[in-house]
Amino acid sequence: MTAGIGRRSVIKGIAAGGAAALVAPSIGARAQTTLRINAGMQPIMNGPAHIAFREKYFEKLGLEVNFVKFTSGPAQFAALAGGQVDLAWGGVGPFLVANANGQDLQFTSVLMDYNKLEMVLVPKDSPIKSMKDLKGKKVAGVQGSDVHYGLWKLLLAHGMSKDDAQLVGMAPPQQVAAFNARDVDAAFIWAPFATPLVDAGARVIARNSDLSPGPAFLGWAGRRPWLDKNADAVSRLLRGWNMGLDKMKQDPEMAIRYTLDFTGMAREQAVAIAKDLDCFNSTAALDPQSIVHWSKGSKLHAMLGDFLKFGLDIGIAKNLVNIDDYIRTDVMQLARKG
Structure with missing residues (x-):
């Protein structure tokens, strides 16, 4: 992540194993420090993120976002390790396995039920x-x-x-x-x-x-050292997501239109997907009544413990790690405070 005075700019696509990049430029003529995030994104129905990008909500929060397209969560592990992306989009379980394999990753927030x-x-x-x-x-x-x-x-x-x-x-x-x-x-x-x-x-x-619960709860994960240094930038990303989510509830068609532009999927696909997709406010994991509530003893905590055991049993995870601080509630708290 870099910081600079906000000016309209374009970033070149970063080389991340053939990934494609899409950039939200910073706000012109605004005397504020603009933070930058290179964030992995899969070609799925992701209305809140696409709306926040296209409607310049990230810009209004002083954030320059570069979306980099991948086809799965595991495909982003190398890009994270090499610093080609700051955050990667995928499921809570796969990134925990990567954490158990030495990548020291943490999940920023649970944003979607897929x-x-x-x-x-x-x-x-x-x-x-x-x-x-x-x-x-x-x-x-x-x-x-x-x-x-x-x-x-x-x-x-x-x-x-x-x-x-x-x-x-x-x-x-x-x-x-x-x-x-x-x-x-x-x-x-x-x-x-x-x-x-x-x-x-x-x-x-x-x-x-x-399954109850299923494992496909999605969001962004990043390397712990980067998240420690850039909690403010991540909190702005989460606030932008919430703004996009609110707009999507008012105008579902906007989410479909912007998804088509990013993914290239057929409109019929996007409409069908939207019916079975649930998106959460970025602070939902702080709510004890939420399906994605995060605390020791919660259903999500138990599922992730089981996911890690599965990874160890079949040999795709190398080490037993403590999962208690895997999901960054401190970043969510910062986003909630605004």
């Missing part, structure tokens, strides 16, 4: 009718992601073991290709990548929302 939009799909003519029918089958999915953990939990819920189905690790675009080529028996995939498959006749046999 569980209904992560689904196990099978071809329309497949004999597979339920999770039990996946025994001995190949399931495409992102290794170490919410869907990897979800597959394990859903198998257990149906009286099976994690070894009864084989996860074939691949990124979402490759999952679509493998699914259509029948190289796999099923895909545990998220929207928007899942949406055209469903439109073409693929059947949903399970979702992460079948």
